[in-house]
Amino acid sequence: MLVLLVEDDIDLAELVFEYLESESIECDLAFNGVMGLELVNQNQYDVIVMDIMMPRMDGLTLCARIRNSGVSTPCLMLTSRDTLDDKLSGFEQGADDYMVKPFELQELVARVRALSRRHSNPASLLQVADLTLNTTTHQAARKNRQLSLSPIEWKILEYLMRESPKVVSREQLEALIWGDEPPSKDALKTQIYRLRQIVDGDHQQPLLHTIRGTGITLRKNDENNS
Template identity: 30%
Template sequence: MDKSEFTILIAEDQLDIAKFLKQGLTEEGYKCLAVKNGLDVLNIVKQQSVSLVLLDWMMPKLKGIDVCRQLREQHITIPIIFLTARDTVEDTIEGLKSGANDYIKKPFNFGELLARVETHLRMHFKIDDILELGDIRLNMSKYEVKKDNEIINLTEKEFKFLAHLIKNKGQVCDRHSIIEQVWDIHFDYDTAVLDVYMNAIRKKLNLNKKELLRTVRGVGFIAIENE
């Protein structure tokens, strides 16, 4: 997914939070706009191409809950995520009933926010994230692997291992970073298990050790197009 194609509107009247969100989302590759009151949200969405709205509830001029209702009444279907300090179950229910796609309570974890933003963008814009390496194609949303248009059955860990290498195509991925990011293990662990998985992946994809997926002795692995 090319994040630069998406514009996120941040509706937040607390300047420190708005600045934090804008900086973080921009560093992730998204385009960002920021407004401090509810009326500006309505105007921006009408005038510009906005992909998703991060909406605070308590804002000047027009509350977020009313902004959400008006956008839905105008048949504007872009994803809306409430990002608010209102944290009761009743608030969450009211926010979702107003037409919001999601409801995140402050204080929030930025990693979780990013994941939810990406999920709603994928769902709304019906994005199938495709990774390619030579004649190998990974459909990330369907967990599907094809080689020469033939479906290859990989286990979950094999799929994630292969996807990690292709996402970092052309760069050596060291063993410990793979264990941390694919296996989610953050302590000393025998990385020899990676050789077992790599052999299984190569066998299923019918690759030799010099094709596409190479072992860098003493370091890790690299996905690279055939020269």
């Protein structure tokens, strides 16, 4: 299991980090919301644990940004604010669980593991036609032939498969990969081209389709693709 901890209190962050590691849970650390968002865009986490009151970007904004980019990773909020309105605000922004400081480290680990199980079990195997993606083993295949994907290609493919057969806008995909700052206007086009070569290649039935003026979709027999 890989967890992202976003916490500006360095002493608390190090304490939680060491305890998670002692429980055989790998952990990445971020000390503000902006740093946390960058790590979410670069890596795939099983659970994200974040403080609410942080510099540069607070936890509520971070959670909302994560959800708006299409990332469904469970988010657990840590905060000293314990009113019902505070908790409701967190849930409205996409949080899955809420712990009030101070908290017991054993309970934090129990909640992290519960969130991870709840998230991974129902949809660990995705399939569209003869294309499969297993989020547990981190393997993708087309007609039982394994596909080699970069982290960005994996992120795009998983998102398109989860949304299939809906069309996903270019803006959604750019936000998923780079947040608000794509490196260039052609960066996504390049990634989609590479992904199309990997997924469709020489197959007679293409699955990855560009819908002019709308976005990208992954599905069978699309008559409006280009």
